[in-house]
Amino acid sequence: MCSKQNDIDVIVGRVLRRTRLASGHTMTSLAAQCGVTHQQLQKYESGSNRVSVSRLFILSNALGIPPAELIDQVQELLGRDRSDPVDSAWHRLQFAKPEHCRKIISGLASVRDTEVLQSVLNLLAVLDQNEGRVER
Template sequence: MATDIDLHLGRRLRRRRRLLGLTQQQLATQVGIRFQQIQKYECGANRISAARLWQLAEALESPVSYFYDGLEEVMDRSGSAGPGGEVFSRKETLDLIQAFYQLDEQPRRRLLDLAKSLHGDGPAA
């Protein structure tokens, strides 16, 4: 049975992999395992060992601590994920983030200003 920690690590793994635009197969190949193992990690069915977490962090160009970010809040909520936490797991959110960071700085600022004005959060910066 998956623990809250296993589920959190799996969600962070999936989020980072998708943010980088990698498939489960591509990530698995980089760390020398089968893609099914990545699936099991991501859904919390299998625990990620310390050595494997290190390999995954290296392959995903992130510190090991990335996987634990936000864990304290998850544990405080007894594992109940709020709607905001799942927003970043959606494919369209990740596609938008990737497209945003492919823009140069000036178009990024203009797009951010546009989004803020559409939302009505006040004057654009």
Template sequence: MTHPVDVHVGKKIRQRRWLTGMTQQQLAEQVGIKFQQIQKYETGANRVSASRLWDISDALDVPVSFFFEGLENDKDGGGTQSVPSDIMGDKEALDLIRSYYAIPENQRRRLFELARVLSDVA
């Protein structure tokens, strides 16, 4: 049986890998393992050792603590009522975030304000 912490860490690995545009194969090569092992980490099927998590954090250019962010929220279901608790596991949401950050900053601010206004109306 998978442990909730292993599942959470795996989701954070997948989230960061995807946001950086890296494939499982590319991450595996940087860490020195097979891509199947990355798959197992991302699903929580295999537990990531401390040293391997260190290597993964280096490859993904985040601190090790990144993989534990939001863990407190996962204990009780996490998230708010209007946002699914696994929002970062949703490919559409990740596509939206990636596209959003590809927009020039001044236009991004305007889009953000528009989204805020639209969400207040809904």
């Protein structure tokens, strides 16, 4: 159960932001496509304004995913422990630039040599353990 009334609003906002970034939309482009201001979308993503069901349908349509998928992601996060490493990784991903994410995913998808791919995955695991800090 949520500790505060607005916990769900914050999680809905987090899911919207994550989905927007993954889709490559800027806040301005998505807001324009949905008929809201940049500031209103910012308030939705921060959880300070509640997203109505009708607005959720409009947003999900603009993002190219079914509304049920957004709701499933919200339900998943509601049940997840706040210290969950997957949630922590998503939080860090919020600060990544979408074009960098696309290049990384595209690059990984093009690797055909399984040993090279495993080396990259090992490197990513080390970076994750060190939170990106290089130890000297």
